[in-house]
Every structure is written in C-alpha cells, then in structure tokens.
Amino acid sequence: MAPVYQLANVTKAYSGRQILRIDQLDIYPGEILAVVGPSGAGKSTLLRLLNFLEAPDSGSIYFNQQPINYQSVPLEIRRTVTTVFQNPALLSGSVTANLLFGLRLRGQNDGQNEVDEMLERFGLAALRRSPAHALSGGEAQRVALARALILKPSVLLLDEPTANLDPYNAEMIESVIRGVNQIHLTTIVLVTHNIFQARRLADRVALMLNGEIIETADTRTFFENPRDSRTLRFVRGEMVW
Amino acid sequence: MDEHLHICPYQSIQVIFAVRNRHFKAGPGLETIISGIIQGLKLFFSGDPALWQIIGVSAQVSGAALLLSALLGIPLGAVLGLTRFPGRRMIQALVYTGMGLPPVVVGLAVYLLLSNNGLLGPLQQTWIPKLFTVEAMIAAQVVIAVPLVVGYTMSAVGEVSPNLRLQVRSLGATRLQTLGATLWEARRGVLVALIGGLGSILSEVGAVMMVGGNIDGSTRVMTTAILLETRRGNFELAIGLGIVLLGMAFLINLSAAQLQGKGH
Numbered sequence: 107m108a109p110v111y112q113l114a115n116v117t118k119a120y121s122g123r124q125i126l127r128i129d130q131l132d133i134y135p136g137e138i139l140a141v142v143g144p145s146g147a148g149k150s151t152l153l154r155l156l157n158f159l160e161a162p163d164s165g166s167i168y169f170n171q172q173p174i175n176y177q178s179v180p181l182e183i184r185r186t187v188t189t190v191f192q193n194p195a196l197l198s199g200s201v202t203a204n205l206l207f208g209l210r211l212r213g214q215n216d217g218q219n220e221v222d223e224m225l226e227r228f229g230l231a232a233l234r235r236s237p238a239h240a241l242s243g244g245e246a247q248r249v250a251l252a253r254a255l256i257l258k259p260s261v262l263l264l265d266e267p268t269a270n271l272d273p274y275n276a277e278m279i280e281s282v283i284r285g286v287n288q289i290h291l292t293t294i295v296l297v298t299h300n301i302f303q304a305r306r307l308a309d310r311v312a313l314m315l316n317g318e319i320i321e322t323a324d325t326r327t328f329f330e331n332p333r334d335s336r337t338l339r340f341v342r343g344e345m346v347w
Numbered sequence: 348m349d350e351h352l353h354i355c356p357y358q359s360i361q362v363i364f365a366v367r368n369r370h371f372k373a374g375p376g377l378e379t380i381i382s383g384i385i386q387g388l389k390l391f392f393s394g395d396p397a398l399w400q401i402i403g404v405s406a407q408v409s410g411a412a413l414l415l416s417a418l419l420g421i422p423l424g425a426v427l428g429l430t431r432f433p434g435r436r437m438i439q440a441l442v443y444t445g446m447g448l449p450p451v452v453v454g455l456a457v458y459l460l461l462s463n464n465g466l467l468g469p470l471q472q473t474w475i476p477k478l479f480t481v482e483a484m485i486a487a488q489v490v491i492a493v494p495l496v497v498g499y500t501m502s503a504v505g506e507v508s509p510n511l512r513l514q515v516r517s518l519g520a521t522r523l524q525t526l527g528a529t530l531w532e533a534r535r536g537v538l539v540a541l542i543g544g545l546g547s548i549l550s551e552v553g554a555v556m557m558v559g560g561n562i563d564g565s566t567r568v569m570t571t572a573i574l575l576e577t578r579r580g581n582f583e584l585a586i587g588l589g590i591v592l593l594g595m596a597f598l599i600n601l602s603a604a605q606l607q608g609k610g611h
Contacts, residue, residue: 157517185519195514198532207528208518250514257519 108171110135110261110293111156116165118151118317125151126162126317135260136291138283140298140308140325144345148317149297153263156295157189185212188259192266194250196238201230201249204238208257217256224252229278244275251279255286261293262286268303276303283307301341305329313337379582387587398587405568408481408555409548412488416544420493421537424500425526429512442501445494450487450547454554457487461558479560484568487554492544499543503536504529535607542603549596 109132118126126148133139133156141149154160155167161176168174169183188208196204202221209217225231228248233241241249247267254262264283268276284307286292298304304311304325311328313320313336321334332338339345390398427438460467461483467475476482507529515528530537552570559566561575569588576585 154513159513159516181519181521187517188519189514189517191510191514191517193510195508195511197511197515197528207515211518211520211524253518263517 107134109133109168110170112166112168112171113155114166116155116162116167118148118155118160118162124317126155128152128165128317128319131312131319131322133293133295135293136287137309138287138294138296138307139322140296140304140311141314142298142301142304142311142340143314145299147314149314150265151317152314153189153265153295153297156261157187157263158184159189185257186259187261187263188254188257189263189265190247190250190254190267192269194243194246196241196246196249196253198238200235200237201225201241202234204249204253205256208253212257220256224256228252228282244271247271247275247279251282255282258290259292261295264294264296264298266297266299269299280307301329301343313340380586383582383586384590386583387585387590390584390587391591395587398584398591400564401567401569401572401588402591404481404566405549405570408484408488408568409545411485412492412548413541413545415485415489416492416496416548417541419489420496420540420544421500421530422526423493424497424540425504425530427497428501428504429526429529439501442494442497446498448491448494449553450491450551451553451557453490454487454557457483457490457554457558461486478558479562479566481559481566484555484559484566487558488548488551491551491554492548495547496540496544499540500530500533500537503533503540506536507532538603538607542600545599546596549592 111131111133113128113131116126116128116131117124141152143149151160155162158174158176158179166173167176172183174183197207202225205221205224206217209215209220221234222231225234228251230245230248230252233245238246238249251267262283267283268279271279280303283294283296287294296304296307308325310322310324312322313328313334315336321328321332321337323332328337329341332341336345427435427442458478459465461476461478462468468478476486511532512525512529515525520528550570552574555561555566555568556571556574559568559571561567561571567575569592573585573588573592576582576588
C-alpha cells in the first residue's frame with residue numbers, strides 16, 4: 107500500500123537550533139501511528155509539517171505520492187488534514203459555532219445535522235449553546251476533537267489529545283479515536299507522552315529523540331522486541347528527560 | 348492695592364483676551380453658563396436650523412472619515428499585527444509616530460498638499476479634494492484617525508493567541524479567512540480602535556479649521572463652531588454644541604460598551 111506521507115531528509119531549525127532531522131518516515135493510509143518521545147524531541151514540529159502549517163528547511167515531503175511545495179499547498183490538500191492540539195484552541199462563541207466553523211470555511215452553511223450527530227457522539231448535546239470559554243478542560247477537548255472530525259479529514263493529527271484530562275474524558279477520546287480509525291479508515295498520527303496510550307491505540311509506534319526518528323515498528327515489536335537500545339530504555343521507563 | 352491683583356488667573360486670561368480683541372467683554376459667569384446650558388438644550392430640542400445644520404455637517408464628516416479610516420486602518424493593522432516582513436518594525440514605528448501627530452501639523456500638511464500651489468492641488472483630478480470643502484476636512488480627519496485605528500488594531504490582533512491562529516489554519520482556513528477569524532476574535536480591541544479613531548475625529552478642531560475654513564453653512568462643524576461662538580461671546584450656541592458633542596461621544600461609547608458586553 108502506498109504511503110500517505112513520505113518524508114525524506116527533512117530538517118527544520120528555529121533560530122539556528124536544529125529541531126527536526128528525519129532521514130525517512132512513511133505513514134500509511136488507515137493506520138494509527140503513535141509518535142512518542144520526550145518533550146522537545148520535535149514531535150509537535152513534525153505535526154505542523156504534516157499539516158502543512160510550516161515548511162521544512164530542507165528535504166522532501168510527499169503526500170499521496172505528490173511532492174508538496176510548501177509555498178503553495180493546494181487548499182484541497184490542506185483541507186484533507188487537520189490537527190487537534192494539546193490545548194484546545196476554541197473560538198469565542200458557542201459550542202455549536204465552534205463545530206460549524208470548519209464547515210463554514212468550506213462554504214457549507216447548513217451543517218446542523220452533522221453538528222447534532224457530533225454533539226450526541228461526544229456527550230455534548232446539553233452544552234450546544236454554552237459559550238466555549240465556560241467549558242471544562244475535558245469538555246473543551248471533546249469540542250476540539252468534534253470540530254476536527256466533523257470535517258471528515260482523511261488524516262487526523264493529534265497532539266497530546268488527552269494530556270491533563272481525567273480518566274473519563276481520556277477514555278472517551280480514545281474510544282472516539284479508535285472508532286474513527288476503524289469506521290472511516292482515517293489515518294491518525296498521535297503524538298503522546300503516554301506509552302500506555304500508544305500501546306492501546308497505535309498500529310505502529312515511532313520514537314523521536316532530539317529531532318530524529320530513532321525507531322519505527324509495529325506496536326508489539328516496539329514494546330516487546332525493539333531494535334534500538336534507546337527504545338528499550340524508553341519503553342522500560344529508564345530514559346530520564 | 349490694585350484691584351486687578353484680586354482677580355483669578357482665569358479671569359486675567361479673559362481680560363487679556365478681550366483687550367487683545369478690543370472687545371473688552373466679560374467672560375461667562377456661572378449665571379451665563381447655566382443660562383447657556385438651558386438655551387443650548389432649548390436650541391437642540393427646538394430643532395434650531397443653525398445648530399442642526401452644523402450637527403449634520405459634523406455627522407457627515409465624522410461618519411465618512413471613520414468609515415474610510417476603518418476601511419484603511421483595520422486591514423492594515425491586521426496585516427502589520429499578524430505578518431512578518433522586512434521593514435515591518437519601521438512601519439510600526441511610523442504608525443506609533445502617527446498616533447501622536449499634532450492635528451494642526453496634519454492640517455498644515457493637507458493644506459499644503461491640496462492648495463493650488465501644492466503637490467496635489469494643481470493636478471485638478473476629481474478624486475483630489477479641494478481646499479475648504481467637506482472632502483478636504485474628511486481627508487485631514489482620515490490622516491489623523493488612520494494611525495490610531497492601525498495601531499490599536501495591530502495591538503488587538505497581536506493579542507489573539509498564535510495557537511488559535513494555527514488551529515484556524517489547521518481547520519482549513521485560507522489566509523484571508525484566518526485574517527477574518529483573527530479580527531473577529533479581536534473584535535473588542537478593534538472596536539476600541541474605532542472608538543479611538545472616532546474620538547480623535549470628533550474632538551479635532553485645528554486641522555478641519557485649516558483645510559475646511561469654518562465656512563458657515565458648508566464646512567462649519569461642531570468643534571469649529573464652538574470655537575467661533577466662544578470668541579464671539581455667543582455662549583448659548585457654543586454650550587448647546589458642546590452638549591451635543593458630549594452627548595454624541597457618550598452615546599457612542601455607551602453603544603460600544605454594550606456591543607463589547609454582547610461579544611463577551
């Protein structure tokens with residue numbers, strides 16, 4: 107199966123400091139790829155590149171076998187990918203307004219049915235008219251995920267989606283992620299610190315350290331029989347960061 | 348002891364002013380002020396044609412100047428607040444300088460530009476306003492208000508979280524849609540920008556006097572009329588206009604406060 111993303115020799119630096127240096131990374135359609143690693147490893151930067159929000163300094167990124175020119179990424183390509191960030195950046199206005207936002211950007215003004223469906227699915231029906239700023243952390247993160255999923259992206263990028271959430275909200279979000287992947291075959295890249303979450307959800311896991319992909323393997327191999335000693339230390343919880 | 352030693356500094360100034368103008372007319376006492384307020388209110392509510400004509404011109408000049416300032420200033424402020432390009436800091440410094448421009452200097456500059464011997468006047472183009480017209484006054488007001496609108500808008504959009512802008516882009520917004528969404532999120536700050544611009548327009552007197560000429564029935568606005576009527580000792584009309592000006596400012600700010608409350 108041809109990869110959705112093919113990254114080769116990709117680098118990215120901020121203020122002269124190298125943040126990313128990826129020799130090769132392929133992401134396949136319909137998989138959940140968990141990217142784990144310590145803070146500052148470059149995981150969030152990788153997501154921004156995958157969402158075409160920032161350009162790499164060098165290297166090539168192919169999306170569905172098409173080379174991406176970051177100076178002019180076609181809108182139809184950009185709109186197949188969306189990110190849910192760790193801190194749910196909700197717009198002022200109601201929960202419903204937030205869910206409708208992406209649809210309206212696409213010129214779709216009548217999305218009430220989709221909104222109702224999402225509100226039900228995420229247990230947000232009672233909050234449909236609530237102002238976004240009045241929501242709890244868990245509710246806000248559910249709104250952020252619903253707002254992304256209502257767009258039916260073919261690639262969903264999740265940056266620590268359950269960090270700082272209580273077990274109930276974390277479990278609900280994990281369940282939705284699994285469901286979206288299984289039912290809609292959405293490709294998901296999940297950045298997480300939580301290796302247990304990676305093990306529960308991912309088909310493959312990649313370890314990032316200092317901007318480099320150290321190892322990518324299917325979940326069982328990654329956790330039970332890793333090739334790289336650093337992966338082993340990470341999995342055993344021996345890596346201090 | 349000389350009698351004049353017992354008069355207060357305010358009275359001294361009035362006396363000097365009157366002597367200089369060879370009118371030697373006493374300034375307004377408390378009685379005159381109270382009577383002026385009553386007369387002013389009477390003029391306002393009786394629909395005094397002179398008063399309402401001035402209010403009409405003021406509304407026309409202020410409304411057009413604010414609209415143009417908003418059309419120019421809000422997009423420019425948003426772009427300066429959100430984008431990075433070489434020379435941006437220089438432009439920002441110019442904007443901040445523009446926010447403190449003395450209105451009479453603006454009046455002088457616009458006067459020199461539009462006069463028949465100026466840079467634009469001799470071009471005789473229809474889009475170039477002529478001196479001593481409402482259009483010239485609008486042009487001066489726009490020059491004064493635009494930097495304020497740009498500066499406040501720049502600051503307002505700069506306060507919108509970069510994460511939110513990134514999220515909006517990630518949801519598939521074009522650059523223009525991102526700009527629109529950011530402005531919407533910064534709407535309270537943008538409203539403050541417009542109020543600031545309107546405040547400078549409404550209170551301005553020097554520039555409009557210079558380029559408008561304070562011509563009765565044509566370019567006389569509230570501020571220039573207040574100045575003129577005060578000099579004439581015609582305090583009733585001056586106070587009436589002052590009340591209207593204050594009332595307008597209050598109503599505008601009240602409406603803005605209401606809008607801000609709704610936006611929250």
